[in-house]
Amino acid sequence: MTVxxxxxxxxxxxxxxxxxxxxxxxxxxxxxVKLNRPLAAHLGLDPDWLAGPEGxxxxxxxxVPDGADPIAMAYAGHQFGHFVxxxxxxxxxxxxxxxxxxGVRRDIQLKGSGPTPFSRRGDGRAALGxxxxxxxxxxxxxxxxxxxxRALAAVVTGENVIRETALPGAVLTRxxxxxxxxxxxxxxxxxxxxxGVRRLADHVIARHYPDLANADRPYYAxxxxxIARQAALVAQWLLVGFIHGVMNTDNTSVSGETIDYGxxxxxDAYDPATVFSSIDEMGRYAYGNQPRIALWNLTRLAECLLxxxxxxxxxxxxxxxxxxxxxxxxxxxxxxAGLRRKLGLxxxxxxxxxxxxxxxxxxxxxxxxxxxxxxxxSDAAADPAGDVALRKLFTDPAAFDAWALRWRQRxxxxxxxxxxxxxxxRAVNPAFIPRNHRVExxxxxxxDRNDFAPFEELLTVLAQPYEDQPALARYAEPPARHERxxxxxxxx
Ligand code: AMP
Ligand code: MG
Numbered sequence: 001m002t003v004x005x006x007x008x009x010x011x012x013x014x015x016x017x018x019x020x021x022x023x024x025x026x027x028x029x030x031x032x033v034k035l036n037r038p039l040a041a042h043l044g045l046d047p048d049w050l051a052g053p054e055g056x057x058x059x060x061x062x063x064v065p066d067g068a069d070p071i072a073m074a075y076a077g078h079q080f081g082h083f084v085x086x087x088x089x090x091x092x093x094x095x096x097x098x099x100x101x102x103g104v105r106r107d108i109q110l111k112g113s114g115p116t117p118f119s120r121r122g123d124g125r126a127a128l129g130x131x132x133x134x135x136x137x138x139x140x141x142x143x144x145x146x147x148x149x150r151a152l153a154a155v156v157t158g159e160n161v162i163r164e165t166a167l168p169g170a171v172l173t174r175x176x177x178x179x180x181x182x183x184x185x186x187x188x189x190x191x192x193x194x195x196g197v198r199r200l201a202d203h204v205i206a207r208h209y210p211d212l213a214n215a216d217r218p219y220y221a222x223x224x225x226x227i228a229r230q231a232a233l234v235a236q237w238l239l240v241g242f243i244h245g246v247m248n249t250d251n252t253s254v255s256g257e258t259i260d261y262g263x264x265x266x267x268d269a270y271d272p273a274t275v276f277s278s279i280d281e282m283g284r285y286a287y288g289n290q291p292r293i294a295l296w297n298l299t300r301l302a303e304c305l306l307x308x309x310x311x312x313x314x315x316x317x318x319x320x321x322x323x324x325x326x327x328x329x330x331x332x333x334x335x336x337a338g339l340r341r342k343l344g345l346x347x348x349x350x351x352x353x354x355x356x357x358x359x360x361x362x363x364x365x366x367x368x369x370x371x372x373x374x375x376x377x378s379d380a381a382a383d384p385a386g387d388v389a390l391r392k393l394f395t396d397p398a399a400f401d402a403w404a405l406r407w408r409q410r411x412x413x414x415x416x417x418x419x420x421x422x423x424x425x426r427a428v429n430p431a432f433i434p435r436n437h438r439v440e441x442x443x444x445x446x447x448d449r450n451d452f453a454p455f456e457e458l459l460t461v462l463a464q465p466y467e468d469q470p471a472l473a474r475y476a477e478p479p480a481r482h483e484r485x486x487x488x489x490x491x492x
Contacts, residue, residue, distance in 0.1 A: 025114025
């Protein structure tokens with residue numbers, strides 16, 4: 001039989017305690033909803049075969065491909081600040097790893113493929129709505145240029161899952177550079193299994209940070225590297241208005257990819273206190289809190305690594321603190337550089353952060369749409385006639401005028417010409433993001449009416465977020481008052 005999946009599994013070769021071997025549970029009538037053909041090809045998989053009967057059975061967990069070594073990964077995690085010593089893949093199964101066209105090792109994981117030893121009271125299944133949401137948002141993030149897990153495929157299972165009501169069941173095939181989380185380290189640390197922590201750290205270094213293998217202090221360097229990637233990642237989230245929604249330590253990837261899309265959403269009107277998730281009652285994971293939470297999660301990772309730093313606890317703690325102390329600077333540098341690019345500034349000046357902050361403040365006070373403000377600013381950079389459309393986004397347009405005066409003075413001191421500035425700004429200020437009301441409308445059409453045309457159309461728009469796409473310009477618009485979606489759900 002031809003090997004259709006060129007598996008090269010490394011996680012399944014780790015000691016038994018790292019995972020549980022478990023096969024997906026077969027489903028009655030799988031049907032393909034969507035296959036990500038370019039991604040399939042990039043992974044060395046044949047898209048036509050994957051879309052065929054045998055491929056779809058694999059994507060639904062009805063058939064296990066040759067070379068797969070299906071496992072559920074063990075992990076722990078702080079959920080909303082409370083430690084749970086055992087979570088693990090309760091509804092996900094890692095089929096195996098492949099090496100992609102860039103030489104990068106990628107996990108291929110089914111999400112919603114049936115119970116595992118980590119399912120606790122859950123059914124191991126996923127409903128179609130959350131599967132479509134993850135497909136849309138993760139692919140949108142990739143197109144925006146933000147590190148993320150990818151969606152390879154979505155299938156419906158032909159079986160209902162019982163949530164508050166009966167809903168169509170679905171399976172998402174997810175691709176990640178790994179599914180190792182801060183919570184994976186916590187799993188071993190909570191059991192005082194220092195050998196396990198070390199084994200995991202060695203695996204993570206070899207896989208994600210190979211340059212560190214020969215560092216003086218490889219585990220310290222690992223912590224620093226994860227801190228740097230998380231700082232850069234969260235800065236990128238803020239720069240496009242993304243709210244993860246459930247930044248628990250088990251949803252924080254050590255590779256620095258955005259992972260575990262649940263009640264995530266993008267802000268429309270700019271307000272740093274924005275929360276969409278129905279379960280985030282205290283606003284712990286509000287838009288503007290995300291950098292602070294990332295540091296909190298990284299502090300939990302540092303605690304796990306302490307025994308690897310030094311036998312001398314005080315010294316180990318001092319090392320951890322020194323690494324954690326670099327987060328704020330790394331985040332600020334990435335965030336401020338990103339804001340400068342969004343404003344069309346190529347050079348850096350001391351008062352640029354104030355200029356950016358004052359715009360954000362005016363936007364917050366005037367309920368200006370985050371994405372549209374910056375997109376229209378790109379055009380106004382080339383032609384002040386663009387101000388007309390821009391001012392309208394502010395409840396008090398004069399608030400924009402006052403700021404625009406300062407901005408124009410500032411860009412006049414820049415070496416680049418207006419056309420170059422506009423082009424550079426359009427390449428960082430997207431026209432299209434997965435707006436909440438659009439995502440909800442797509443899910444309603446699919447779940448209530450079995451109509452996947454809106455899903456396809458939204459994916460098309462979001463695949464080129466920095467292009468104007470005039471025929472689809474309506475997708476750039478913020479929701480009308482009656483269209484606003486203020487709450488999102490985990491849907492597990
Ligand atoms: P999440 O909030 O999706 O990050 O999941 C948190 C934990 O709950 C993880 O251990 C999941 O595997 C588990 N979980 C979520 N939904 C289900 C489900 N339907 N069945 C079993 N486990 C689940
Ligand atoms: Mg999770």
